[in-house]
Amino acid sequence: MLKAGPVWALGAMSGTSLDGVDAAMLLTDGTRIHEFGPSAFRPYSPAEQATLRAALGTWPDDPRADAAAEVVENAHAELLSRFDNVDLVGFHGQTLAHDPGGRGTHQAGNGAILAEVLGLPVVWDFRSDDVRLGGQGAPLAPFYHFALARRLGADPVVFLNLGGVGNLTWANPALAEPQLAGALFAFDTGPANAPINDLMQRRLGLPHDQNGALAALGTPDEAVVADFLRHPYFFRMAPKSLDRDAFSALAQAVEPLSDSDAAATLTAAAAAAVTAGLPHLPAVPSLVLATGGGRHNRSLMQALSTRLPCRVAPVEEAGFDGDMLEAQAFAHLAVRVARGLPTSCPGTTGVAAAVGGGQITTPA
Numbered sequence: 115m116l117k118a119g120p121v122w123a124l125g126a127m128s129g130t131s132l133d134g135v136d137a138a139m140l141l142t143d144g145t146r147i148h149e150f151g152p153s154a155f156r157p158y159s160p161a162e163q164a165t166l167r168a169a170l171g172t173w174p175d176d177p178r179a180d181a182a183a184e185v186v187e188n189a190h191a192e193l194l195s196r197f198d199n200v201d202l203v204g205f206h207g208q209t210l211a212h213d214p215g216g217r218g219t220h221q222a223g224n225g226a227i228l229a230e231v232l233g234l235p236v237v238w239d240f241r242s243d244d245v246r247l248g249g250q251g252a253p254l255a256p257f258y259h260f261a262l263a264r265r266l267g268a269d270p271v272v273f274l275n276l277g278g279v280g281n282l283t284w285a286n287p288a289l290a291e292p293q294l295a296g297a298l299f300a301f302d303t304g305p306a307n308a309p310i311n312d313l314m315q316r317r318l319g320l321p322h323d324q325n326g327a328l329a330a331l332g333t334p335d336e337a338v339v340a341d342f343l344r345h346p347y348f349f350r351m352a353p354k355s356l357d358r359d360a361f362s363a364l365a366q367a368v369e370p371l372s373d374s375d376a377a378a379t380l381t382a383a384a385a386a387a388v389t390a391g392l393p394h395l396p397a398v399p400s401l402v403l404a405t406g407g408g409r410h411n412r413s414l415m416q417a418l419s420t421r422l423p424c425r426v427a428p429v430e431e432a433g434f435d436g437d438m439l440e441a442q443a444f445a446h447l448a449v450r451v452a453r454g455l456p457t458s459c460p461g462t463t464g465v466a467a468a469v470g471g472g473q474i475t476t477p478a
């Protein structure tokens with residue numbers, strides 16, 4: 115049994131960009147954020163990353179998925195054992211495949227193993243219940259965005275996560291609870307860093323376009339961007355979510371371009387996808403707070419400023435840590451699961467009614 119009141123939760127996220135594991139502690143009662151705690155990052159080695167890459171698109175019982183799960187479990191055990199005074203762990207795992215309307219959603223990594231290794235209760239498998247009940251299973255960070263918005267005041271706040279995939283959240287903290295109608299609107303916007311990382315890896319053997327330097331040297335091919343924006347995904351009503359590699363045609367379209375023009379085009383496409391998402395929000399915001407690794411990419415931030423009809427600023431402007439926000443989100447969500455509070459609702463995943471997903475494993 116988790117003690118009453120705020121607890122120190124340790125959240126861990128291994129994101130779609132495959133760069134490594136983020137972990138962060140948060141003092142929360144699942145509703146209010148009391149304090150931000152320490153955080154750490156553990157990169158995947160090139161060999162580990164190759165194992166994860168080889169498993170993308172696989173489902174449980176595939177040997178490639180088993181190999182990926184082992185990498186994920188070992189990396190998390192190593193990273194999470196560095197933290198002290200943890201009451202509860204929130205373990206997202208690594209998404210290998212996501213097909214909410216079909217085969218479901220697959221996060222590699224067994225939370226029960228981690229619970230034994232760490233000797234701590236672990237909340238995991240956050241997405242399956244939502245998908246089983248007809249939801250998209252993603253995005254889940256919006257319930258944490260709501261708690262952040264409440265810290266800032268009563269006005270609506272828009273968060274843009276620039277991870278491997280991008281996602282937007284409109285949070286209205288004037289409502290008392292995140293699951294109330296009108297409190298949250300959220301959806302994946304489109305590819306963000308993943309296609310840029312893949313290009314850099316494929317052509318130059320580099321993990322990403324450091325600070326957007328390569329894209330800054332090139333010119334976007336606007337015809338490719340315009341064609342990309344004709345994808346039916348952008349015309350679908352929210353909530354909606356994406357698999358990491360849902361836009362493989364975009365990668366093919368930039369193949370004939372030079373390295374810098376290809377990087378510039380993928381960067382412009384990532385920004386254009388966000389612009390295409392804005393009409394799905396209740397109103398055009400005056401400010402978008404950018405979080406996730408993509409906010410370090412100057413070319414991407416520049417492309418967003420050019421293409422969006424509002425100001426875009428890193429989430430640090432509001433006093434938050436954009437590198438650890440997703441890890442903190444899974445700390446917060448873990449406490450919500452342990453307390454029986456919902457983690458998704460019709461406005462975030464399209465599920466018919468609010469759901470508290472996730473399983474809890476307590477070590478023997």
Ligand SMILES: Nc1ncnc2c1ncn2[C@@H]1O[C@H](COP(=O)(O)OP(=O)(O)OP(=O)(O)O)[C@@H](O)[C@H]1O
Pocket residue numbers: 127128129130131132133275276277278279280307308311321322323324325326405406407408410411412440
């Ligand atoms: N200095 C930088 N310059 C350019 N890009 C960067 C920089 N730092 C990080 N990034 C990009 O951000 C990515 C990591 O972002 P983040 O950790 O938010 O993604 P993620 O959590 O893996 O993805 P998701 O949110 O989709 O699950 C890197 O893979 C890289 O593409």
Ligand SMILES: CC(=O)N[C@H]1[C@@H]2OC[C@@H](O2)[C@@H](O)[C@@H]1O[C@H](C)C(=O)O
Pocket residue numbers: 129130209212219251252253254255256275277278279280281302355356440
């Ligand atoms: C299925 C899955 O793992 N989706 C991730 C991915 O990365 C960003 C975007 O696509 C978002 O939908 C989600 O992650 C964040 C943490 C979320 O659930 O809010």
